[in-house]
Amino acid sequence: MSVTCTLQSHSQSQCQNHSTNTVKKFRNYEHEKVQTMAGSRMNKRLFVILLIFLVICCLGWVRLLFILTSYDLEPRHVPVSQLVAFSTRVDHDHDWYHSVCFRGIEHELSISTLDDFIEKWAVAYTNTECSDMYNTFSSIYSVSRRSGQLIIPETFQTKLLRWLGNDEELLKEAKLQFITSIYNKYTHEHTLLNPLRAKRPGVNDLEDIDEYMEDLVKKSEKNCDFCDYKYKTAEDTFGRIESDLSATAANAFKMDGFHALVILKNQHDPRLITEELFLDAMHVSMKWFMKVYDTDKQYRYPHMIWDSLPKASASQIHPHAQITLSPVRHYGGIEHFRKAAIKYGRENHGKNYFTDLIKIHNALGLTVTLGNASALAYLTPKKDNDVMILSKTPCQDFFRLVYYTLRAFMDLKLYAWSMAMFLPKLEPYSTPDYDDIPAIARIVTRGPPSSSRSDVGAMELFSINNVNVDPFAVVQTLKDSVEKLGYPHSALQDAQAQKQALQQQILELQQKQLELDKQVQQQEQQAPIQQQQQPQQQPLQLQQLQQDGREGPRIQAADAIVAQDAPEDGKRKPEGNGVAADEMKNLS
Ligand SMILES: [Zn+2]
Ligand SMILES: [Zn+2]
Structure with a gap:
């Protein structure tokens, strides 16, 4: 590397200063060069590490691919x-x-x-x-x-x-x-x-x-x-x-x-x-x-x-x-x-x-x-x-x-x-x-x-x-x-079932009537003044009784459906006795 100094632009002292600086710079450069040589050795090491890392990565991918291809990706079968x-x-x-x-x-x-x-x-x-x-x-x-x-x-x-x-x-x-x-x-x-x-x-x-x-x-x-x-x-x-x-x-x-x-x-x-x-x-x-x-x-x-x-x-x-x-x-x-x-x-x-x-x-x-x-x-x-x-x-x-x-x-x-x-x-x-x-x-x-x-x-x-x-x-x-x-179903079975249902209905209605009679008696005793209003209430209750009476068979029918379901299971013979x-x- 050469150093030039032009008299036109600098005085001698300036020139001397300049050359001193140049020497310093040169020394610095030499120093840097040594440093750079050390750095290149570092780069080599880094490169080797990187290479090893890459190889490991590649091997990893290959292994993963191998697993993926060999693994049954279909849903697991029982x-x-x-x-x-x-x-x-x-x-x-x-x-x-x-x-x-x-x-x-x-x-x-x-x-x-x-x-x-x-x-x-x-x-x-x-x-x-x-x-x-x-x-x-x-x-x-x-x-x-x-x-x-x-x-x-x-x-x-x-x-x-x-x-x-x-x-x-x-x-x-x-x-x-x-x-x-x-x-x-x-x-x-x-x-x-x-x-x-x-x-x-x-x-x-x-x-x-x-x-x-x-x-x-x-x-x-x-x-x-x-x-x-x-x-x-x-x-x-x-x-x-x-x-x-x-x-x-x-x-x-x-x-x-x-x-x-x-x-x-x-x-x-x-x-x-x-x-x-x-x-x-x-x-x-x-x-x-x-x-x-x-x-x-x-x-x-x-x-x-x-x-x-x-x-x-x-x-x-x-x-x-x-x-x-x-x-x-x-x-x-x-x-x-x-x-x-x-x-x-x-x-x-x-x-x-x-x-x-x-x-x-x-x-x-x-x-x-x-x-x-x-x-x-x-x-x-x-x-x-x-x-x-x-x-x-x-x-x-x-x-x-x-x-x-x-x-x-x-x-x-x-x-x-x-x-x-x-x-x-x-x-x-x-x-x-x-x-x-x-x-x-x-x-x-x-x-x-x-x-x-x-x-x-x-x-x-x-x-x-x-x-x-x-x-x-x-x-x-x-x-x-x-x-x-x-x-x-025999005709006798049907008639018997019908009779039973009717008897049940009659019993329920009789019970309801007794309860209502009791209620009427209680009301008569508690409020004798309201006795005049009683005839108006009676038809209402009778109406209720009639309504309940109508509901009776309906409830029973529902019960019968439930009951029908239940014995059906009960009727099942234990499986396997073929x-x-x-x-x-x-x-x-
Ligand atoms: Zn349907
Ligand atoms: Zn024949």
Whole structure:
């Protein structure tokens, strides 16, 4: 570095001073330089620390990424062993939901208004139990509504109108149709419902049904194999299981290792199956299941199928069910259900799928209960009048409810029906495990028996279900049947109950009268001056008495409703004492 001094601008002394300053500055600079060299060493150290820090940071991020990718971010699933066992119990009946949850949003619930109703239910937060039930519903079902428009040319309109019974309103409906789609997210059952399709020609043709049935029964009776089952059917290696009313026969063309028929002994006419006959056939079937299981312990998954009339693909007119047992697992269709139920339980805090299915149908008013069994007008029907009956075990209530359902449809002349029963595996005999199915029965009707047209096509076989009978109408049919057959009242019982109610009312009124008499006496004694006003008060009190008298029965009616609820629970037999277990005891 060089230092310059110009004489022009500075005197010599100034110049000397300047050079002294410059030297000082130079020294300072040298000093700074030494300091800077020390600083660069510091920077290096800082750089190394920073580098180490960065490496640690990077490693941290890599580790975090590793954890994130390896960690199950799906919601935690409940272990299978913690799934809740099945029960038919519900906390509230439909009336409770009707008055607490659905107040103002439920008007004549039907399949056509279901979508609209569900939308309102989603935002009607009146009670936590209501929103809990909505959440249960929406975790299983997805409901939507689609519309389809039609342009009907004049040439076709007359014909269409005739199909629709010359109903102009229905013709309007036909021009803009609404289809409800119900999808079960766990079982993947999917049904499209359009009640207008039920009005198509030939769908509900039951006019000549009696004549057709009469003819069919008479003709088939002549050479019936099952009327003469002892000589015209095969036997199992262990023989037949028999009662006074029914008997088993080995199926000549087996579907599975053990495949038998249960035949009603003395009844050829399927229209005349009585409760007694049906229950007997069920008991004989249960005995057969246990006999097979005793013969070969591998076979422990019981199934029953019963088709009535050729329209429902029955080979013989004579009433008969087919019973089979499978080893390893339930048949595929029901195994799919069982797996879906387990998946539901694991994803929904261990809740039981079948219990929740009952709860949902119950909340919507789609169930009928008989003791330990519940019948559901199924929300995703496979065919018309699809009813699912559930119970913990194949108990008496279960079989009775199945019969009352069949009887309800037969009373509507729907003699062609298909019924299937799937029971919990035969071990541990009485109640199903948490991962097994309860006792399940499915019933559908198969249309007019005389119709030559099949009710099953490519749609049902391969794609989706299309059903046109509203489950909300089905449940009414069921209720009527169970009310009539399940709880029979004799005229004497009714009269006695009425008499008792009246006696109670009379007693209450007499008591009230005595109290009022006392009051009148007291008032007369206390205020003799007011005696003139007494006649005015008397009618008032009499009026009150009359009013109270009128209230009597009303209060009693309310009490009766409460009392009705109470013994219903009391009537419930302890669950788990199923017939299967009983039969097993009988056999051993
Ligand atoms: Zn209601
Ligand atoms: Zn016969």
